[in-house]
Each structure stands twice: as C-alpha cells, then as structure tokens.
Amino acid sequence: MSGMDPELFEQFIDQLERYVRERLIPAEREVIANDRIPDAIVQEMRDMGLFGLTVPEExxxxxxxxxxxxxxxxxxxxxxxxxxxxxxxxxGMFNSAIKNGGTAEQKAEWWPRIAAGEIACFGLTEPGSGSDSAAMATTAKPDPSGNGWILNGTKRYITNAPHASVGLIMARTEKDNLPKNAHVSAFIVPMDTPGVTVGSPDHKMGQSGSHIADVILEDVHVSGEALLGGETGKGFVFAMKSLDNGRISVGAASTGYARRALDSALRYATERKAFGEPIANFQLIQQMLAESETEIYAAECMMADVTARADAGENILRKAAAFKVFASEMCGRVVDRVVQIYGGAGYLAEYDAERFFRDARIYRIYEGTTQILQLQIAKHMLRDFAAQA
Incomplete structure (x- = not known):
C-alpha cells in the first residue's frame, strides 16, 4: 500500500506534533477532571481527518x-x-475489517461516514468469552419474516460504545462450533437500531476520557446487507485480521506513551536535587533512563519493521502480536521506572508519573493479553516448524 505522498505526510506529522504539544497536552487536566474529551477537540480531530486515516482517498x-x-x-x-x-x-479495526471483508456496497456506505468522523466500536468480547470464540454466546439467527437477521447477546468492555454510531458485532450463526471458527460471523450494526442498548461507562483504573461499556442486543433486527462480506462463517477471520491492525495501534500507543513518560522523568531528574546536585547525576538514575531509552528504541524498530511488512502484503499475525507484547510490556517497565525516578512524588496524583503508571497498565491487556498473544506466537511458530519438517 503506497499511502500518502511522503513529503506531504512529513508535513502532516510536523503539524500533528505541534497540535499534540500546543493543544492536547494543555487540555489533559480538563479531560481527566471531566472524564471526557471536549467536543471542540473531537471536532478538530474530525477536521484533521484522524477518523479516516486509513480510508481510501476516493x-x-x-x-x-x-x-x-x-x-x-x-x-x-x-x-x-x-x-x-x-x-x-x-x-485500526473497523476500517480494516471493512477493507478485508466488506462488499463494494458496504465500503461505499460506511467508508465515507467513517472518514467524516462517525465513531465505530468493535464487539467481540463478552462476559463469558474474549479470545475464546468457542464460548461466544451472542447469536444471529435468520429472520423468520424473510431477509435479515435477529441478534441477541451482550458484549463487554467495548471501547467507544457510548459514542459510537456503528458497531461491528461478532455473533454465532451456527449452533455447533466449527473448524476455523466458521460458526462466527460479523455484522455491521447501527447503534440506533431498536433493541441495541449501551450500558453506563465503566469506572477504570486509568485512561480518563476513554470510555468502555456493555452493548446489549435484544431481538435486534438487521437487514441481510448487515452481514459483513455477505457470507456467514467469515466473521472471525475478518476480526482476527483487523486485530493485527488493532495490535499495531496498541503497540504504537505504548511506544509513544513510554516516550512521554521518559521525557517527563528526564525533566524531573534534571530539576530535582538531592545531596546538593540534580538526581540526574546519579548513576543508578542514569541506568533507569538508559534502560528506558534502549527499550523504546527497540519498540520503535519493531514498529518500523512490522508495518513495512504489512505494507508489503506479508502475513503479519505473528509479528504484530510480538510487537504488541514487547511494546506494551516495555511501556509498563518504563512507567514503573519513571515512578521510581520521581521517588515519593511519583506516588502522588499531583504529579504525572502515577497517571502514566495507571494509564499504561491496560496496554498489556486489551487487543489480546500478553499471555494469549504469547500462546498465539508459539502456536504459529510450532505450526510453521511442522510445515517445514
């Protein structure tokens, strides 16, 4: 995939860096205090095209x-x-699923709406299932009256559900579990469809302003055109392919946030004095700074490699999982060191370090926990080895 003209893209990144520094960072305290992003900023992000970054230009x-x-x-x-x-x-996920599995009609309907800034959510996880699709309880049954489907079930921990106008919902279209998860299909469901209810946003450890909630589906009637790709049994495949992009997004987010935390620690270490000199002069503080810099650099290199492979059309399932595992665990180690560098101040809500620590914890959990992804990486390693034998 060629993407945006490189020179134009570098200009866009320069503009985005200024926007982050001059607009978003100063707004963080308001986001935390109100647990929401100001409407004006969301609209600015729409105007900048951030909701349709990967939607084709046409x-x-x-x-x-x-x-x-x-x-x-x-x-x-x-x-x-x-x-x-x-x-x-x-x-990272809704658009990827549309790209990989959507019909021409679905692309024509949803891509312009997503690019314009309609917010999407992704409904895979349930109270009794996440990575274990065999336990999925949400069902989609053919509508007895003719064209369409009736969905019933509950989805849990659904990011952006309180704000979304559309959800990509995974549902069981076959009673029995089938090989390669062919019992799971994907449906494009407008969130204002009768029978769709969104629960109250959950209270979380961190990530203020980002909302997750349950999505309850009670006799939700959708048309036949809602079935992604127009074919049953492909939903889980589309979901897993889009999760590759979701994992790249979490890995990239972990890498960017680790850099923010380290920059904060570097500033604090040069300003804070002990024994008459900045603590940045002490070698054990320097060790923590250097270890963090080294690990962030490694994650940046992994990101560059896995995304280049994705653009070249390679199957990146294993490498996307490896990047997400390393980057999220790395971010956890960096923010832990940052709290330590801050010392007593690192435990106080008055300073940024404790917020970095809480915010970063989820990166090791969502879009596949570290442990699930390690199992997935190993499974594919063993499968590839057996194929070569």
Missing part, C-alpha cells in the same frame, strides 16, 4: 499506509490516551 479518507498510520498513532499517544482511543477503533 471514499474521503487520507489513504495512509500501515507505516504512516502507526506513526500518527505514536505521535498522538504522546498525549493522554483518550485522544488516540476516540479514533483508534475506526482506523
């Missing part, structure tokens, strides 16, 4: 390559996580 988007979109995410993730979260499902 449908109103920016047409970015995977490498370019990951750089945008990393740049935005330098600010509070909510700013990335509000557009990330559009860009």
């Amino acid at each position: 449908y109103g988007g920016a047409g970015l390559s995977t490498s370019q979109y990951a750089r945008v995410v990393r740049t935005m993730a330098y600010a509070a996580p909510a700013f990335r979260s509000i557009f990330s499902i559009n860009v």
Whole structure:
C-alpha cells in the first residue's frame, strides 16, 4: 500500500506534533477532571481527518499506509490516551475489517461516514468469552419474516460504545462450533437500531476520557446487507485480521506513551536535587533512563519493521502480536521506572508519573493479553516448524 505522498505526510506529522504539544497536552487536566474529551477537540480531530486515516482517498479518507498510520498513532499517544482511543477503533479495526471483508456496497456506505468522523466500536468480547470464540454466546439467527437477521447477546468492555454510531458485532450463526471458527460471523450494526442498548461507562483504573461499556442486543433486527462480506462463517477471520491492525495501534500507543513518560522523568531528574546536585547525576538514575531509552528504541524498530511488512502484503499475525507484547510490556517497565525516578512524588496524583503508571497498565491487556498473544506466537511458530519438517 503506497499511502500518502511522503513529503506531504512529513508535513502532516510536523503539524500533528505541534497540535499534540500546543493543544492536547494543555487540555489533559480538563479531560481527566471531566472524564471526557471536549467536543471542540473531537471536532478538530474530525477536521484533521484522524477518523479516516486509513480510508481510501476516493471514499474521503487520507489513504495512509500501515507505516504512516502507526506513526500518527505514536505521535498522538504522546498525549493522554483518550485522544488516540476516540479514533483508534475506526482506523485500526473497523476500517480494516471493512477493507478485508466488506462488499463494494458496504465500503461505499460506511467508508465515507467513517472518514467524516462517525465513531465505530468493535464487539467481540463478552462476559463469558474474549479470545475464546468457542464460548461466544451472542447469536444471529435468520429472520423468520424473510431477509435479515435477529441478534441477541451482550458484549463487554467495548471501547467507544457510548459514542459510537456503528458497531461491528461478532455473533454465532451456527449452533455447533466449527473448524476455523466458521460458526462466527460479523455484522455491521447501527447503534440506533431498536433493541441495541449501551450500558453506563465503566469506572477504570486509568485512561480518563476513554470510555468502555456493555452493548446489549435484544431481538435486534438487521437487514441481510448487515452481514459483513455477505457470507456467514467469515466473521472471525475478518476480526482476527483487523486485530493485527488493532495490535499495531496498541503497540504504537505504548511506544509513544513510554516516550512521554521518559521525557517527563528526564525533566524531573534534571530539576530535582538531592545531596546538593540534580538526581540526574546519579548513576543508578542514569541506568533507569538508559534502560528506558534502549527499550523504546527497540519498540520503535519493531514498529518500523512490522508495518513495512504489512505494507508489503506479508502475513503479519505473528509479528504484530510480538510487537504488541514487547511494546506494551516495555511501556509498563518504563512507567514503573519513571515512578521510581520521581521517588515519593511519583506516588502522588499531583504529579504525572502515577497517571502514566495507571494509564499504561491496560496496554498489556486489551487487543489480546500478553499471555494469549504469547500462546498465539508459539502456536504459529510450532505450526510453521511442522510445515517445514
């Protein structure tokens, strides 16, 4: 995928860096205090085209390559996580599923709307299932009256559900579990469809301003055109392919936020004095700074590699998982060191370090926990080895 002209893209990144520094970071305290992004900022992000970064230009988007979109995410993730979260499902998962599995009619209907800034959510996880699709309880049954489907079930921890105008909902279309998860299909469901209810936003450890909630489906009637790709049994395949992009987004966000935390620690270490000199002069503080810099650089290199492979058309499932695992765990280690560098101040809400620590914790959990992704990486390693034997 060629993406935006490189020179234009670098100009866009420069503009975005200024926007993050001059507009988003100063707004963080308001986002935290009110647990919401100001409407004016959401509209500015729409006007900048952030909701349609990967939508093809002919449908109103920016047409970015995977490498370019990951750089945008990393740049935005330098600010509070909510700013990335509000557009990330559009860009990383919903749009990817439409691209990989949507019919021409579905692309024509939804891509312009997504590019214009309608917010999407992605309904895979349930109270009793996440990565375990065999336990999925949400059902989609043919509408007895003719064309269409009736959906019933509950989705849990759905990012952006309180703000979304459309959801990509995974549902069981076959009673029995089938090989390769062919019992799961994907449906494009407008959130104002009768029978769709969104629960109250959950209270979370961190990530203020980013909202998750349950989505309850009670006898939700959708037309036959709602079935992604027009074919049953392909939903899980589309979901997993789009999760590759979602994992790249989380990896890029982890990398950008780790950089923000380290910059904060570097500033604090040069200003804070002990024993008559800045603590940055002490070698054990320097060790923590250097280890963090080294790990962030490694994640940046992984991001550049996996996104280049994605743009070249390679199957990146294993490498996207590896990048997400490393970058999210790396971010956790960096923010832990940052709290330590801040010392007692790092435990106080008055300073940024404790917020970085809380915000970063979710990166190791969503879009596949570290442990699930390690199992997935190993499974594919063993499968590839067996195929070569």
